[in-house]
Each structure stands twice: as C-alpha cells, then as structure tokens.
Amino acid sequence: MNLDPSHALDLTARLAATAALVGNCEALAARRMFAYPGVFHISGVQSMHWTRSPLLAALGGRETQLLSLGLLGSLTAGLLGPWNPLGYLALLSALAVRLAMGQRRILGSDGAEQLTTLVLLSVALGGFPPVSPARTAFAVGFIAAQLVLCYTTSGVSKLASPAWRSGTAVGDIISTQTYGLRVAACALGRVPFGSLSLGWAVMLFEAAFVAALFGPPWLVLAALGAALLFHLGCAVVMGLNDFLWAFPASYPCVLVLGQWLR
Template sequence: MFRALRAAYAASTTRPETALGLTDRLAAAAAVVGSLEALVSARADHRDGTVLRGDLMSRRIPVDAKLLSALVKASSGRRTEQLLETVRLAASVTLLVARPGRTTRSAALALLAVSSAVTHRHHTVQSDGSEQLLFQVQAASALASLAGGGPRVTDACLWYIAAQSTLAYTVAGYSKLAGAEWRSGEALPGVLRTETYGDRKAFELVRTHPRTARTAGAAVVLGECGFGLLYFLGRGRYAPVFVSAGTLFHLVNARAMGLGRFLFAFVATYPAILYTARRISARSGDVC
C-alpha cells in the first residue's frame, strides 16, 4: 500500500495534468464500484415505484426547476435507471482502462457528472458522503477537460477537489465532536453492532477492549478534525503521512463497516491533495 502511495505521490506532484489524470482514474474506479452495486441491487429488488424512485423524489424538486424535473422524470423507472447505470459503467471503464482522446475523455467525464446529479435526485435518502464527494471530483474534472485542460484551469480544479476533500473530513470530524457518544467513546461500539454498518468480529473486539475502542474513536475524531493541518505542518511536507493514514482508515472501514465506496471516493481526491501540498512546499522553497 505504502509503495503504491509513494508512486502516486511522485506521479501527482509533477504537473497538474498528471495529478488530474490520476484523479480521473481513481474516480472512475469508484464509479465502477458504485454502478456495479446499483446494478446488482436492482437485480435483487424487482419492485418498482418505491419511495426512493424518481417519480416520488421529483416532488422534492422546486416547481420552477422545470428542466431538472423533466430530466428526473425521463430517467425514472427501474429499466431506465439500469440503463443509465450501464452507460455510467461503460464511461467509467473507458476512463479506467483506456487512454481516450480529449473529446472522448471530456464526454465521459461530463456524462458521469450529469448522471451522478440525476441519480442523486433518484436516491436522495440513500445518498451518502462518498457519492456527494465523487460528484464534486467528476464535475471538477469534467470542467477542466471541457475547458481545454490548460495548466491554470487544471490547477484551479485540483485546488477545488483538495478543498472539498479537506472540508469533508473536517466537517465529519467536528460533527462527531459535537456528539456526546463520540466524546464518551460509546459511538464506535454502537455503530459496529448495527445491522447496516456492523461487524460481529469487530464489535466483539471493541466490546472486549473498551479502552482500545475509546482510543480508536478519539483518533478518528482528531484525525478528521485536524486533516487540514497537512497544509500547515512543514508547509505540506507531511501530506504523504496524512493520506497514508487516511487510506488505512478507509481500508479498515471498508472491511469492518462495508464502506468500500468511501475508500475509492476519498482516495480519488488524494492526488489533488498531494499536488496542492507540493505546491505549497515549492512556494516556500522547501520541496520534498
């Protein structure tokens, strides 16, 4: 894992287009996972017109947003949603395994960004932070590609992606800090015993070792609250340490809580974080 991160660091801190290209591929991997999960879930659930379907969720759209309302209605229905996910899967695979030209790349990125916005309207209740962050990455990448991929616009989009990721960690951390269960150390065992995010072995571990559970919970809160410090400690020199810890954190969550999409979505922002941290180091004359 750390060898791969070192390679990613070396690749993503040279030129902005290199960093954004790596971001695109990692985001495409996240989109592949999301589309496969959606398609498998659709095959297992043969019901249509549930509370999460677009025909009901469209009622949440403002009356004057006629274009958005029409788009959501046109893409509603189980078969249409399956077709949309299949197209998203094809676009993601194209970005992941091929080296498409600028036109194809721009079209694939734009398709992913627009379709992510549409599917979010279909499944607002089910949507989570990984999907929202992934949309920010896809939209920024699409904008950079559609604008011609120049160094300035690519640099700006990378800063935007890095800022969104840092904000996501920080907000998550302070939200946990506001909760009494996280401050008392009871949150982690509580989450791990649920049916949705729980794991029997992990729950038994934290129940048997409550002090370790409290320490782990405190580390999560402190790590998320202080994630933005990577730009200030050593003027960005320790960014690889932060993203290594973040990768390990998401790997553990993927195993214990089934949050695999968070792993791919957040790691997709790491090239942007490493690139921007490198820029700060370069400006201070302290390039690592």
C-alpha cells in the same frame, strides 16, 4: 519528487471514475429498489421534489439502461483518463448519469457519492478543451480544498457530539445491522477503552488533517496513508465500498496542495 498538476488531475479523475464504477455496480445490484414498491420508485421520489420533474418522468423504467451507460462511461474514463478525447467524453457521460440518478436517489445518498460527483464535475471543467494550465491548477486546488474541508468538518462535528467524546459512538455504529460487523464489534469490545481510543483517534486525526499539509513531504504521505487505512477499515467493517475510492481519489490533488503550501 514533485507532482505535476496535470498528472495529479489525471490520477484523480481515474480514481473518481473507479468510485463511480463501484457506485454503478452497487446500484445495478440493487436495481429492484427502483421498482415499485422500492424506496427509489418514482411515485415516492416525485413527492420529494418541489415541482414535477420532467426528467424523473423520462427516466422512469430506464434505470438499468442508464446505470449501464454510467458503468461503461466510468470504466472507459478510468482506463483512458481525462486527457484522452474519448476518455473525456466518457467522463462526461459518467457525470451526467450520476447527476440524473441523483434525482432518483434523494434518500440514501452519502458523502462519498457527493464528493465523487463534485470531483468529476471539477475535472470536467478543468479539462474542458482547450486545456488551460491555470484552469487545471485551479481544479486541483479546489478538489484538494474540498477534501480538507470534508475531513475537518467531519472531525469538528464529531468533537461536538457527546456520543463520540464519551467513546460509545464507534461501538454503537459497528454493532448495527446496516453498518456493523459482528466479528469487529466483538473484537473491539474485548479491548479496554477500545471504542474510546479509536473514536478519539478518528476525531483528532480528521480535525487536525489540514495541519499535516504544512509539514514536510513525509508527514503529508503519512497522513494520507493513515486516511487510506481508515477508509479501508470502513469498507471492510461497514461495507462503505465507495468511500475506499471516493476520498483517496483526491489524494493526488492534496499532494500538490501540500507542495504549494511548502
């Protein structure tokens, strides 16, 4: 069964909006970090910009209202999709909030946030009226290529790391206070070569992910299913909730790219 590019972009937009929704909820739960002496307070963030930003001054003290707007926009965009006029406007508002809050969150940003912002921007450009099939297809291809690039560079960089090649990286990460889970760390420690095997499985899968796109449809689905399980594990063990939505949001576009490559 072939997936139409417009349908793929619709699914991607809804999932990316869900990722933005999760991010807004987490930021609202930690909104005290935007107040003094929080790490995102304007007094500290301002010094990290090359020049004084009028936008930062305008947003100071309005973080809760802005995040609430982003939450409403991402929720509406997820429900209605980008091909609905109201859904498209909601997607633009969710994107604008992410870009604005990005000025305040120079520290602590991660790959999932960056990918979500890039996907929302690509959908906004691809779905800008009047809708063009060629522009829609370009947006789908661009989003899919970004995901492939994310996985490939992540895998290659891990392969270049002695800690990952030696098998200590996974155990060290899940043993930390910030990204760890004691139960998972203890369970992994009881398995002989568990950390080594899991680390090499992650590295090889990420580095070779692009090869699956040239295979039969079942191989593409299997690769995406394995990637989804990986992000689910990261969400459960490491608390990376937005990763569970941000990366799979691009999967419909990857399915279309696989169709094109075949």
